Amino acid sequence: MSVLARDLSWGVGQKTIVTGISLSVKEGETLGLIGPNGSGKSSLLRLIAGLRRPRSGTVEINGRDISGVSRRSLAREVAFVQQSASTxxxxxxxxxxxxxxxxxxxxxxxxxxxxxxxxxxxxxxxxxxxxxxxxxxxxxxxxxxxxxxxxxxxxxPNVMFLDEPTNHLDIHHQIEILRMVRDLDLTSIVALHDLNLAAMFCDRIMVMQGGTAVACGTPEEVLTAPLLRRVFRVDAEISCEASCGRPHIRFAL
Structure with a gap:
């Protein structure tokens, strides 16, 4: 199933958290969301998954506007994996x-x-x-x-949303879980902190800053030294791994 969002905005009280974001994800594709803390990644995921109602904008899953779909019916097609849960x-x-x-x-x-x-x-x-x-x-x-x-x-489900599924895990389990998600052959949108993991496992990446999307494209197109400096305030060298054709980020000390 495909996912399409048009001009999504949302906030709490007078504070706007997500502003004017549009995106599309093709069937079977994995889109990564990256950005600094507070950039709106988790809020955007919940809007697209139908867990929050936007102030403006629309979300379509497989061509159907989810605003007219019951939560129960939507849950038969869409799954959401949060950061952690305990009982x-x-x-x-x-x-x-x-x-x-x-x-x-x-x-x-x-x-x-x-x-x-x-x-x-x-x-x-x-x-x-x-x-x-x-x-x-x-x-x-x-x-x-x-x-x-x-x-x-x-x-x-046909679509899966994952909010930082590798949070607090060691590197072995981070790679294991993201490899597993990629191999499930579902349409998925995943919020991640680790930029190299996003480069390894995502077909495309959207970069968020201050509640807006500042870049979206393949890992090679998005993960550039100027963008990392501007959005994440870090200096880095970007190299392309010959074995997989994916960029690898080496942060400057």
Whole structure:
């Protein structure tokens, strides 16, 4: 499914947080959102995912304006993975992933074969099937994040939004999770802090600053030394990795 946003703006009270942003994401493409803290990445994600209503502008998913779509119906097509989530309740990994089936089930419906297949398939896709009965509290940070993604996959979405999914993880798990997201073959928009990870795993990158989009294009087009100096206030050398054709950023000391 494709995602199209036109002239989105949103704020709280008198403070404007997102201003006049338009973007398009083709089916199967991964768009990365990067920018300094407070640039509006998380707010923009929530607007596009239908979790917040914009002051102005529209969002279309697969050609349909989401403002006229119920939250339940939208959740059958769109999944949102937040930065982190915790619970003190004693639940198993499987119980957490089962929550992803909520949009597909009525209040009185029993657990179906379709529900079971979706949960099992989601756990297999994130390589957590062997942990299905394990207690949530015993998981590592990287394992918990994979379960978050499995819960989203259990929704059987066509579009996935991820808000800094690698936050607080070690580099091994950062790469592991972003590689997994890329290989899911879904249309996705992901907010990231690490610029090199964005270059490695995103088809295109949008750079945000002060609630607006200041650049959008391929990693090679966007990640330039002048832009990094202007937006992130850092000096850097940009080289192109021969093995993958992606830019690599080396920050100056």
């Amino acid at each position: 003190e309740t004693s639940v198993s990994v499987r119980d957490v992933v089962k929550l992803g089936r909520t949009p597909h089930r009525s209040a009185l419906a029993g657990w179906s074969r379709e529900d079971e297949d979706a949960v099992r398939g989601a756990l297999e896709r994130v390589d957590m099937a062997g942990h299905s009965s394990q207690a949530w509290q015993t998981l590592s940070g990287g394992e918990r994040q994979r379960v978050h993604i499995a819960r989203a996959l259990a929704q059987t």
